Amino acid sequence: MKKIVVLTGAGVSAESGINTFRDADGLWEGHDVMEVATPQGFAQNPHLVLEFYNERRRQLSTVFPNAAHKALSALEKHYQVHIITQNVDDLHERAGSSNVLHLHGELLKARSTANPEVVIDWKSDIKIGDSASDGSQLRPHIVWFGEDVPMLPKAAETTSMADIIIIIGTSMQVYPAAGLVHYAPLHSPIYFIDPKPNIKASDFNNLRILQGRAVDKVPTLVSDLIDKAL
Incomplete structure (x- = not known):
C-alpha cells in the first residue's frame, strides 16, 4: 500500500x-505574539495567556x-x-x-510547566492553580515561539x-x-x-x-x- x-x-x-491566530496586521487575535505565544509572555502574564487559549478551546467545540x-x-x-x-x-x-x-501541539491537551514530557488530555479551561501530576502549573500543550x-x-x-x-x-x-x-x-x-x-x-x-x-x-x-x- x-x-x-x-x-x-x-x-x-x-x-x-x-479563526486563524494571526491577523493581517500581525497580531494574534488582537494581541502581540510576544504576549500570548512565547514562554516570556506566559511568565509575565500567565492569566492572559491561559485565557487566550481557553477562548480558542471554547471556539473549537463549536465547529466541525x-x-x-x-x-x-x-x-x-x-x-x-x-x-x-x-x-x-x-x-x-x-x-x-x-x-x-x-x-x-494540541489545544485539547495540557502539560506541565516544569516537564514538557508530562502531557494530559484537557478539554476545559486551564486556570491558575490547575496542576500537573508533578505539582507544577499546567500550561497549554502548544509549541510557542522560541521553543523546540x-x-x-x-x-x-x-x-x-x-x-x-x-x-x-x-x-x-x-x-x-x-x-x-x-x-x-x-x-x-x-x-x-x-x-x-x-x-x-x-x-x-x-x-x-x-x-x-x-x-x-x-x-x-x-x-x-x-x-x-x-
Whole structure:
C-alpha cells in the first residue's frame, strides 16, 4: 500500500470556521505574539495567556470537520495516510483520520510547566492553580515561539518515505514546518492546494498546483487518487 503524507495548515481549519491566530496586521487575535505565544509572555502574564487559549478551546467545540477533512479520512481505505499538521485543533481526528502528527501541539491537551514530557488530555479551561501530576502549573500543550518543535524529526522521517505528498492550506512560509517538503523523495509527486498559490511549479520536482479552496479541491484530488488505487 502506497504512503501518502499530507501537510496541512490553517487554511484547512479556517474553512470550518476556526479563526486563524494571526491577523493581517500581525497580531494574534488582537494581541502581540510576544504576549500570548512565547514562554516570556506566559511568565509575565500567565492569566492572559491561559485565557487566550481557553477562548480558542471554547471556539473549537463549536465547529466541525469540513469536506477536506472528511475526504482525507476516506483515503485511509486505499493508502497508508500520514497527516502532519501545523494546526492545533482536532478536526482531522474528528473526521476519522487515525494517523495525525501535530507539529505545534494540541489545544485539547495540557502539560506541565516544569516537564514538557508530562502531557494530559484537557478539554476545559486551564486556570491558575490547575496542576500537573508533578505539582507544577499546567500550561497549554502548544509549541510557542522560541521553543523546540519536538515532533519535527519524526515528521521529516515520515515525509522522506512518502510516495505522494499533498500540501493543503499552508503558505509553506512558516519554518521549520515549511522545510519538510525538502525531505520529499525526488520521484514523489507533490500536490499543492491553495486559493492563492505563492509557489511555482518549477520550485519543486514533480509539483502540481491545484488552485482553489480546500473544500473543493481536496475531495476531487482524493477521488482521483482512489480511482488510481483501485
